[in-house]
Amino acid sequence: MTLYHFVGLGMVLFTIGAAGFFIRNNAVVLLLCIEIMLNAVNLIFASFARFLYGTEGQIFIFIIMTIAAAEAAVGLGIIIALYRSHKTLDMSLIKDLKG
């Protein structure tokens, strides 16, 4: 169990989240994929805090968790507003910003 294991795992999880963000259409699942990516980054921060001694890694994690909570609150508010105005959450059907 080395730093490489944890960084590799974080990379795999981040890639799964990013790929899911591209291939899914459901807005709620897109937010879930963002949470996966944030958690992958948290894992890498924690592993660097463990292997390169320092408390900064864990403090970074607390701040990222706070931002993730704020992002979830605002994102779900946007989803509710979107559902109210478009009656769907399928992102391939919502094209208001398409130039």
Place this chain on the structure above:
Amino acid sequence: METVIFWILSAFAVAAALAVVFFKRAVNGVMSLLAFMFGMAGLYVLMGAQLVAFFQVIVYVGAVLVLFAFVVMLLNLKEFVRRLTSPADVRAAIPAVLLAVGIAALTWLALQDGAFAKAAVLQPVAGLRQIALDLFTRHLLVFELTSVILFVAAVGAIVISRKEGDRS
């Protein structure tokens, strides 16, 4: 022993993350993310970051995922079907694959550097006392700013999700 636990937990986390991406219904995705969060909490415990594991369970499982489950049930999303097979979605997978290859290449290049291997040895765990002292002295401003962000986000979420013209 630790290595075995690491592989079990990481396989669990990867499987749960894949389940989030490939489940058709949003409710199943939220429940898979729950399993994913617990897997991550186990990995944090394995790394000696017990405090982070506690916060992972309290903040993510206790607050964020409940919020997700609440919204999914509120909107009653039953018409969603995975449309991975339609042409638009196959094309959408191309940037995803490119991104995966790019991240893999970047990580591999970064880890080739010998400086990482020399610096990366298992260090003593930062204790709760150390973290608390650092958080409330050196990083106090950042800590206070996060509370401002949470406040702004809470107000913003209410304003965004409110009905138009609802003044009460």
